[in-house]
Amino acid sequence: MSYCSYCRNQPKDSIHHWYHDEVYGKMSEDDNELFGRLVMEINQAGLSWNTVLQKYEGLKLAYSQFNLQKVSMYKEQDISELMGNKNIIRHELKIRSIVYNAQQILEIQKEFGTFKNWIMLQNQISIENWVKLFKKNFKFVGKEIVKEFLSSNGILKGAHDKECPEYLK
Ligand SMILES: [Zn+2]
Numbered sequence: 001m002s003y004c005s006y007c008r009n010q011p012k013d014s015i016h017h018w019y020h021d022e023v024y025g026k027m028s029e030d031d032n033e034l035f036g037r038l039v040m041e042i043n044q045a046g047l048s049w050n051t052v053l054q055k056y057e058g059l060k061l062a063y064s065q066f067n068l069q070k071v072s073m074y075k076e077q078d079i080s081e082l083m084g085n086k087n088i089i090r091h092e093l094k095i096r097s098i099v100y101n102a103q104q105i106l107e108i109q110k111e112f113g114t115f116k117n118w119i120m121l122q123n124q125i126s127i128e129n130w131v132k133l134f135k136k137n138f139k140f141v142g143k144e145i146v147k148e149f150l151s152s153n154g155i156l157k158g159a160h161d162k163e164c165p166e167y168l169k
Contacts, residue, residue: 004164015053024152025159025166031115034153035105036066039098041149042140043089051089058087063098068109071102097140104137119155127156 001009007020028034039059044052052059062085064070074082082088082095105115112118122133127147134141141149150156160167 002161002163004161004166008164015056016050019053019056021166025154026169027116027153027155029116031105031109032066032068034115034119035068035071035102036060036063037152038101038138038149039063039066041145041152042094042098042101043091044148045094045140045142045145047089055088058085059089062088068102068105071099072106074099074102094140097138101138101140108137119153 004020007016007024010016023037028037040052040056043055043059060066062082079092079095079099083090083092108115108118112121122130125133127143127150130150131141131143131146134146147156151159
């Protein structure tokens, strides 16, 4: 079964159904939400998407509703607290990368207005170049993470399969 069919077969109020219909493959207008998607993809590394999505609310709460300003200012104390939070994925390198990436996105905003603008300016580049660009600016951004992040935002095609009602949207 494809990811699309799987999600659409879940109850209407399930997180999978919501994510599939409302988020997946659609570009967000909100930089904090874009950051949240990057946080989700980083957290997924080495785990199943189901595991991460089940922790979505916990992650959002733990990371200040994915507020870039707030996360960028996290200190050692905040990182220790996150390491002790069983509602999230307690992986120190992931946590530290997320804080670093929030700081980097703020730098990008200074130069390009928004993170979204910066993404949209990279016109038609190959996945290899996307990965290079992400590695230059961020941490914990391997090829799969970058690919999933871009698909989740509709930058890379193929988020939805051809039979999916979201495919043509
Ligand atoms: Zn779909």
